[in-house]
Amino acid sequence: MKMETLKRWMRDWKYPTSLLCIYGFCSTVKPLEPFLxxxxxxxxxxxxxxxxxxxxxxxxxxxxxxxxxxxFLLTDWLRYKPIVVFQCVALFITTAMLLWCNGVPEMQAVQFTYGVVTSCDVAYFTYLYSIVDLKHYLKATSYCRTAQLLGYLTGSVLGQILVSLELMSYNHILVFTLVLTGIALSTSVLLPMPKTSMFFHKKRSASDGEGHAGTEEDVQSNGQKDGAELDGSKPQQQMQEDSSDCDNSSSKTGGCGDVLLRLWRDFLQCFSSRTLLIWSAWWALATCGYNQTVNYVQSLWEHVEPSSNFTVYNGGVEALSNLFGAAAAYGIGFSSADWSRWGEVTLGTLSALEGGALFAMVFSANIWVCYCGYIIFKSLYMLLITIAMYQIAAGLNMERYALVFGANTFCALVLQTIITSVVVDSSGLGLDIVTQFTIYGTYFSIIALIFFLSGLHTTMCRKPEKETQRENPEETFKVEDDAQIIIGTKF
Structure with missing residues (x-):
């Protein structure tokens, strides 16, 4: 009887969700990261x-x-789980190399393996959506994202306590991190293997369909019923026909060429919308600047107040910034603002505040001002990226959501690579850290100016809402559930 209960529980959506929560928590507890x-x-x-x-x-x-x-392509082809396991193996190797290796070439190898780890993040939630039924998406996403946030928060707080009270050396903290990574690796191995994936493995037998997660067709159907058509998009009926044509073509051959062709068609269809282009442009530009700031902010702190003569509080600052950022992202869900009208102005205004926070960090020469500026900067970014995700989610089904978000991330990385090679890399200009952050502050100021002016133009040219409803009485939007799912996957 107990064995049957156990088997029934393992077939339920709570089993893989619980394992993913454990994996997400243990893999994100990194006490040394704020003190790298x-x-x-x-x-x-x-x-x-x-x-x-x-x-x-x-x-x-x-x-x-x-x-x-x-x-991104291998994740779907291998059906998610192998990439989740591989990510944990790469994370274990990264931590071990950081512990036992010395010298510039070895630390460069550490950064390379960590780049592989972060590129595998796409597998975490795509695995969840492949194994959990559609009706459980919201709860499962909330649980898994909460586990990750608790992991980041626990790691920052724990690192600050261990360093401030001198309870562990840096090397011992890395050993502790290896133990947690080992637990995460064991958990990832226990994850059940999905039978389908979004692009390469779509066909299922009737027996596979019982008790399994919602298929791509389920997700598309839900997105087509509930999603809103963005400005400049194809009519809803045409969207369904295009999606159906692509699905039929992919189902017949299942080849890589069909998958790439389908991705390209979906890409062109999604980015034919001016609204989506605007929000995606801000996403790519702001994420590029955010990544640069987060990656090099410890160097600025070290310049302002060397750790050799000051008790650093980097862990506490990271914990507070994560906490306030998550609270801002959560609280915006209760706002009744018309983001389609005021969103661009908001992007411009708050991006200006981000630039101001960066300038304050650079020119104050005070470590506490630097800490406060970083908390403000990170919280504002999490708030704004949540609004951007909501607006994009309004007109996309889950498949296009993954494609568009992936394209935005790729564009941000291209921009970040250009800035890194020119501004940071020793083979480029190799500027000092103060000059770098001055450039980042100017960068966000330019973003603010562009989107503020664009927002003013949009607001002045926009017809009143009542007049628009009279002209389009049948146009309605039902996006709250999908948007909550999307927002949960990021923060």
Missing amino acids: IPFLTGPDKNLTMEQVTSQIFPVWTYSYLTVLVPV
């Missing part, structure tokens, strides 16, 4: 700040960009 610069420049690794900033850190950006597209 003091660790690398301290007696443990004995590297210089110039080596870390200009020679080691840029490798992560290059490797992330290089492997992102191949991993």
Whole structure:
């Protein structure tokens, strides 16, 4: 009787969700991450700040960009689970190399393997959606994302306590991280293998259909019923016909060429919308600047107040920024603002505040102002990216959501690679950290100006809502559930 109950539970959506929660928590607890610069420049690794900033850190950006597209396709072809396991193996190797290796080439190899780890993030939630039924998407996404956020928060707080109270050395913290990564790896191996995937493995037998997660067709049907058509999109009936044609073609051959052709058609269809182009442009531009800031902010802190003569509070700052950012992202879901009308103005205004926070960090020369500026900057980014995701989710089904979000991330990485190679890399200009952050502040100021002016133009040219409803009485939108799912996958 107990065995039957256990088998029934393992076939339920709660089983893979629970395993993913454990995996997500253990793999994101990284107590050393807020103190990576003091660790690398301290007696443990004995590297210089110039080596870390200009020679080691840029490798992560290059490797992330290089492997992102191949991993995106392999994730679907291998049906998600192997990539989840591979990500954990790569994370274990990264932590082990960070613990036992020394020198610039070895640390560059660490950054390369970590770039592979971050490129595999796409497998986490795509696996969840492949194994969990559509009606459980919202709860499962919420649980898994909460587990990840708790992992980040726990790692930052734990790292601050261990470093401030001198309970563990940096090396011992890495050993502790290896143990947690080992637990995550064991959990990933226990995950059930999906029978279908979004592109390469779509056909299912009748027996496979029982008790399995919603298929792509289920997701598309839900998105087509509930999704809103963005400005400039094809009519809903035409969207359904195009999707059906692509599905039939892919089902017949299942070849890589059919998959790539279908991706290209969906890409052109999605980005024919002006509204989606605007929000995606901000996504790519802001994410590029955000990644650069987060990657090199510890170097700025070390410049303002060297860790050799100051008790650093990097862990506490990261914990607060994650907490406030998550609260901002969650709280915006209760707002009744008309983001389709005021969204661009909001993007411009708050992007200006982000630029101001970066300028304050650079010119204050005070570590506490730097800490506060970083918390404000990160919280504002999480707030704005949530609004952008909501607007994009309004007119996309789950398949196009993955495609568009992946394209936005890729564009952000291309821009980040250009900035890194020119501004940061020693083979480029190799600018000092103060000049770098001055450039980042100017970068966000330019973004703010562009979107604020675009938002003013959109607001002035937009017809009143009542008049629009009289002209289009049958046009309705039902996007709240889908948007909550999308928002949950990011924050």
